[in-house]
Amino acid sequence: MPDIGKVRLRIPSTIKPGDIVEVRALVIHPMERIERDAQGKIIQKNYNYINKVIVTYLGKTIATFDTTQNVAENPFFTFTFKATDPGQLKVQFLDTAGGRYEGTADIKFS
Protein backbone atom coordinates (compact mmCIF):
# COMPACT_ATOMS: atom_id res chain seq x y z
CA MET A 1 0.00 0.00 0.00
CA PRO A 2 1.66 3.18 -1.07
CA ASP A 3 -0.47 5.37 1.13
CA ILE A 4 0.52 3.65 4.34
CA GLY A 5 1.03 6.09 7.14
CA LYS A 6 -1.08 8.85 5.67
CA VAL A 7 -2.78 10.68 8.52
CA ARG A 8 -5.88 12.79 8.18
CA LEU A 9 -7.26 14.97 10.95
CA ARG A 10 -10.65 16.58 10.87
CA ILE A 11 -11.46 19.43 13.17
CA PRO A 12 -14.48 21.74 13.08
CA SER A 13 -13.95 24.82 10.93
CA THR A 14 -14.77 27.30 13.66
CA ILE A 15 -13.52 26.91 17.19
CA LYS A 16 -14.23 29.32 20.02
CA PRO A 17 -12.04 29.60 23.13
CA GLY A 18 -13.21 27.16 25.78
CA ASP A 19 -15.02 24.91 23.34
CA ILE A 20 -14.80 21.18 23.72
CA VAL A 21 -13.72 20.12 20.27
CA GLU A 22 -14.27 16.73 18.73
CA VAL A 23 -11.47 15.59 16.46
CA ARG A 24 -11.53 12.70 14.02
CA ALA A 25 -8.25 11.09 13.12
CA LEU A 26 -7.66 8.53 10.41
CA VAL A 27 -4.50 6.74 9.41
CA ILE A 28 -4.01 4.49 6.41
CA HIS A 29 -2.57 1.29 7.82
CA PRO A 30 -3.11 -2.43 7.07
CA MET A 31 -3.44 -3.48 10.76
CA GLU A 32 -2.39 -7.03 9.89
CA ARG A 33 -4.47 -9.79 11.41
CA ILE A 34 -3.13 -13.00 12.89
CA GLU A 35 -2.72 -15.59 10.18
CA ARG A 36 -3.03 -19.32 10.60
CA ASP A 37 -1.63 -22.18 8.57
CA ALA A 38 -3.65 -25.13 7.23
CA GLN A 39 -3.52 -26.86 10.64
CA GLY A 40 -4.94 -23.80 12.33
CA LYS A 41 -1.70 -22.95 14.06
CA ILE A 42 -0.82 -19.32 14.44
CA ILE A 43 1.99 -18.25 12.17
CA GLN A 44 4.57 -16.55 14.34
CA LYS A 45 5.80 -13.44 12.69
CA ASN A 46 6.02 -9.78 13.29
CA TYR A 47 2.53 -8.57 12.63
CA ASN A 48 2.49 -4.96 11.68
CA TYR A 49 -0.26 -3.08 13.46
CA ILE A 50 -0.63 0.17 15.30
CA ASN A 51 -0.27 -0.27 19.02
CA LYS A 52 -0.18 3.27 20.26
CA VAL A 53 -1.81 6.55 19.40
CA ILE A 54 -0.70 9.66 21.26
CA VAL A 55 -2.60 12.93 21.15
CA THR A 56 -0.82 16.06 22.32
CA TYR A 57 -2.16 19.59 22.50
CA LEU A 58 0.09 22.52 23.41
CA GLY A 59 2.79 20.00 24.21
CA LYS A 60 0.67 18.12 26.76
CA THR A 61 -0.55 14.61 26.27
CA ILE A 62 -4.32 14.59 26.51
CA ALA A 63 -5.17 11.12 25.32
CA THR A 64 -3.37 7.86 24.59
CA PHE A 65 -4.89 4.87 22.87
CA ASP A 66 -3.24 1.50 23.43
CA THR A 67 -4.58 -0.54 20.59
CA THR A 68 -4.45 -4.19 19.59
CA GLN A 69 -5.12 -6.12 16.42
CA ASN A 70 -8.81 -5.93 17.28
CA VAL A 71 -8.90 -2.48 15.76
CA ALA A 72 -10.08 -2.28 12.17
CA GLU A 73 -7.94 -1.67 9.13
CA ASN A 74 -7.27 1.99 8.44
CA PRO A 75 -7.95 2.89 12.06
CA PHE A 76 -10.24 5.76 12.77
CA PHE A 77 -10.37 7.35 16.19
CA THR A 78 -12.36 10.17 17.66
CA PHE A 79 -11.55 12.10 20.80
CA THR A 80 -12.18 15.49 22.32
CA PHE A 81 -10.07 18.21 23.80
CA LYS A 82 -10.75 21.53 25.43
CA ALA A 83 -9.52 24.41 23.28
CA THR A 84 -7.94 26.84 25.73
CA ASP A 85 -5.24 28.54 23.66
CA PRO A 86 -4.32 28.60 20.00
CA GLY A 87 -1.62 26.12 19.25
CA GLN A 88 -0.76 22.82 17.74
CA LEU A 89 -2.67 19.60 18.05
CA LYS A 90 -0.56 16.59 17.19
CA VAL A 91 -1.60 12.99 16.74
CA GLN A 92 1.09 10.32 16.51
CA PHE A 93 0.55 6.74 15.48
CA LEU A 94 3.17 4.13 16.34
CA ASP A 95 3.17 0.66 14.82
CA THR A 96 4.93 -2.57 15.72
CA ALA A 97 7.30 -2.29 12.76
CA GLY A 98 8.83 0.84 14.24
CA GLY A 99 6.82 3.17 12.04
CA ARG A 100 5.80 6.54 13.38
CA TYR A 101 3.21 8.55 11.54
CA GLU A 102 1.96 11.88 12.65
CA GLY A 103 -0.56 14.49 11.73
CA THR A 104 -0.84 18.00 13.06
CA ALA A 105 -3.52 20.64 13.05
CA ASP A 106 -3.21 24.27 14.03
CA ILE A 107 -5.93 25.32 16.40
CA LYS A 108 -6.95 28.90 15.70
CA PHE A 109 -9.82 30.85 17.11
CA SER A 110 -12.10 32.70 14.78
Place this chain on the structure above:
Amino acid sequence: MNDRRMSRRTVLITLGALGAAAAGGLAAVPGTGWAQALAQYESVDDALKRLFGGKPMKDGATSVKLEVPFIAENGAVVPVSVSVDSPMTPTNYVKHIYVVADKNRMPVVTRVTLAPEAGRAFMGANIRLGESGDVRAIVEQSDGTLLVVKREVKVTVGGCGG
Protein backbone atom coordinates in the same frame (compact mmCIF):
# COMPACT_ATOMS: atom_id res chain seq x y z
CA MET B 1 34.33 23.37 9.24
CA ASN B 2 31.27 22.83 7.20
CA ASP B 3 32.25 19.25 6.52
CA ARG B 4 32.68 18.56 10.17
CA ARG B 5 29.27 19.88 11.06
CA MET B 6 27.69 17.74 8.39
CA SER B 7 29.38 14.60 9.62
CA ARG B 8 28.28 15.26 13.18
CA ARG B 9 24.72 15.58 12.00
CA THR B 10 25.02 12.40 9.99
CA VAL B 11 26.26 10.55 13.02
CA LEU B 12 23.36 11.82 15.10
CA ILE B 13 20.83 10.82 12.49
CA THR B 14 22.35 7.36 12.22
CA LEU B 15 22.26 6.96 15.99
CA GLY B 16 18.63 8.04 16.04
CA ALA B 17 17.73 5.55 13.34
CA LEU B 18 19.49 2.78 15.20
CA GLY B 19 17.59 3.62 18.36
CA ALA B 20 14.28 3.55 16.53
CA ALA B 21 15.17 0.23 14.94
CA ALA B 22 16.08 -1.26 18.31
CA ALA B 23 12.80 -0.08 19.84
CA GLY B 24 10.87 -1.51 16.91
CA GLY B 25 12.68 -4.81 17.21
CA LEU B 26 11.75 -5.13 20.87
CA ALA B 27 8.09 -4.45 20.30
CA ALA B 28 8.07 -6.81 17.35
CA VAL B 29 8.67 -10.06 19.23
CA PRO B 30 5.25 -11.69 19.62
CA GLY B 31 4.17 -12.51 23.12
CA THR B 32 6.53 -10.08 24.75
CA GLY B 33 6.36 -6.42 25.54
CA TRP B 34 3.35 -4.51 26.73
CA ALA B 35 1.77 -4.35 23.30
CA GLN B 36 1.00 -8.04 23.29
CA ALA B 37 0.47 -8.07 27.04
CA LEU B 38 -2.68 -6.06 26.53
CA ALA B 39 -4.10 -8.56 24.07
CA GLN B 40 -3.73 -12.24 24.87
CA TYR B 41 -5.52 -15.40 23.91
CA GLU B 42 -7.76 -15.81 26.90
CA SER B 43 -11.36 -15.81 27.95
CA VAL B 44 -12.98 -12.53 28.78
CA ASP B 45 -13.13 -13.44 32.48
CA ASP B 46 -9.39 -14.04 32.56
CA ALA B 47 -8.79 -10.78 30.76
CA LEU B 48 -10.85 -8.81 33.27
CA LYS B 49 -9.15 -10.55 36.16
CA ARG B 50 -5.75 -9.76 34.69
CA LEU B 51 -6.53 -6.11 34.06
CA PHE B 52 -8.51 -5.27 37.16
CA GLY B 53 -7.54 -7.99 39.62
CA GLY B 54 -11.10 -8.96 40.49
CA LYS B 55 -12.08 -5.50 41.66
CA PRO B 56 -15.84 -5.07 41.91
CA MET B 57 -17.47 -3.27 39.00
CA LYS B 58 -20.54 -1.13 39.25
CA ASP B 59 -23.21 -0.95 36.64
CA GLY B 60 -22.56 2.26 34.78
CA ALA B 61 -25.80 2.45 32.84
CA THR B 62 -26.66 5.87 34.25
CA SER B 63 -23.46 7.66 33.35
CA VAL B 64 -21.74 5.66 30.63
CA LYS B 65 -23.07 5.63 27.11
CA LEU B 66 -21.80 2.92 24.81
CA GLU B 67 -22.77 3.23 21.19
CA VAL B 68 -22.46 0.21 18.94
CA PRO B 69 -24.75 -1.01 16.18
CA PHE B 70 -27.20 -3.78 17.12
CA ILE B 71 -26.34 -5.61 13.95
CA ALA B 72 -22.89 -5.34 12.42
CA GLU B 73 -23.03 -6.65 8.89
CA ASN B 74 -19.29 -6.55 8.51
CA GLY B 75 -17.33 -7.55 11.57
CA ALA B 76 -14.16 -6.07 10.12
CA VAL B 77 -15.30 -2.52 10.73
CA VAL B 78 -17.62 -1.82 13.64
CA PRO B 79 -17.89 1.74 14.88
CA VAL B 80 -17.86 2.01 18.67
CA SER B 81 -18.02 5.09 20.79
CA VAL B 82 -18.07 5.56 24.55
CA SER B 83 -18.93 8.74 26.36
CA VAL B 84 -19.06 9.20 30.10
CA ASP B 85 -20.73 11.83 32.24
CA SER B 86 -17.80 13.23 34.09
CA PRO B 87 -16.80 16.75 35.14
CA MET B 88 -13.22 16.06 33.94
CA THR B 89 -11.64 18.21 36.63
CA PRO B 90 -8.14 17.37 37.88
CA THR B 91 -9.64 15.76 40.99
CA ASN B 92 -12.47 13.85 39.35
CA TYR B 93 -11.99 12.59 35.85
CA VAL B 94 -12.08 9.46 33.80
CA LYS B 95 -8.66 7.88 33.66
CA HIS B 96 -9.15 4.93 31.35
CA ILE B 97 -11.78 3.67 28.99
CA TYR B 98 -11.43 0.03 27.99
CA VAL B 99 -13.28 -1.60 25.16
CA VAL B 100 -13.61 -5.36 25.47
CA ALA B 101 -15.23 -7.70 22.96
CA ASP B 102 -16.27 -10.86 24.80
CA LYS B 103 -16.17 -13.27 21.88
CA ASN B 104 -12.96 -12.12 20.26
CA ARG B 105 -10.08 -14.49 20.74
CA MET B 106 -8.14 -11.61 22.17
CA PRO B 107 -10.89 -9.86 24.10
CA VAL B 108 -9.16 -6.59 24.94
CA VAL B 109 -9.64 -4.21 22.04
CA THR B 110 -8.25 -0.93 23.25
CA ARG B 111 -7.37 1.02 26.32
CA VAL B 112 -7.67 4.78 26.22
CA THR B 113 -5.88 6.93 28.76
CA LEU B 114 -7.34 10.39 29.18
CA ALA B 115 -6.14 13.56 30.84
CA PRO B 116 -8.51 16.13 32.39
CA GLU B 117 -7.62 18.49 29.52
CA ALA B 118 -9.67 16.31 27.19
CA GLY B 119 -12.68 18.24 28.45
CA ARG B 120 -15.07 15.36 27.96
CA ALA B 121 -14.70 11.67 28.58
CA PHE B 122 -15.23 10.41 25.09
CA MET B 123 -13.61 8.01 22.66
CA GLY B 124 -14.54 6.51 19.34
CA ALA B 125 -12.88 3.88 17.17
CA ASN B 126 -13.57 1.33 14.49
CA ILE B 127 -13.03 -2.16 15.84
CA ARG B 128 -13.17 -5.75 14.62
CA LEU B 129 -15.57 -8.33 15.97
CA GLY B 130 -15.07 -12.04 15.36
CA GLU B 131 -18.63 -13.18 16.07
CA SER B 132 -21.85 -12.11 17.73
CA GLY B 133 -21.45 -11.36 21.40
CA ASP B 134 -21.28 -8.70 24.03
CA VAL B 135 -19.17 -5.61 23.73
CA ARG B 136 -18.26 -4.01 27.03
CA ALA B 137 -17.04 -0.58 27.91
CA ILE B 138 -15.23 -0.41 31.21
CA VAL B 139 -14.54 3.00 32.67
CA GLU B 140 -11.93 3.57 35.33
CA GLN B 141 -12.31 6.84 37.18
CA SER B 142 -9.51 8.75 38.85
CA ASP B 143 -10.63 7.49 42.28
CA GLY B 144 -10.40 3.90 41.06
CA THR B 145 -14.10 3.13 40.68
CA LEU B 146 -14.92 0.86 37.80
CA LEU B 147 -18.10 1.20 35.79
CA VAL B 148 -19.17 -1.29 33.20
CA VAL B 149 -21.75 -1.23 30.44
CA LYS B 150 -22.34 -3.93 27.88
CA ARG B 151 -24.37 -4.35 24.75
CA GLU B 152 -24.91 -7.30 22.50
CA VAL B 153 -23.89 -7.01 18.88
CA LYS B 154 -24.96 -9.43 16.17
CA VAL B 155 -22.25 -9.94 13.60
CA THR B 156 -23.20 -11.21 10.16
CA VAL B 157 -19.69 -11.75 8.80
CA GLY B 158 -16.83 -12.08 11.26
CA GLY B 159 -13.91 -9.79 10.90
CA CYS B 160 -11.13 -11.26 13.01
CA GLY B 161 -8.54 -13.38 11.32
CA GLY B 162 -6.98 -14.70 14.51
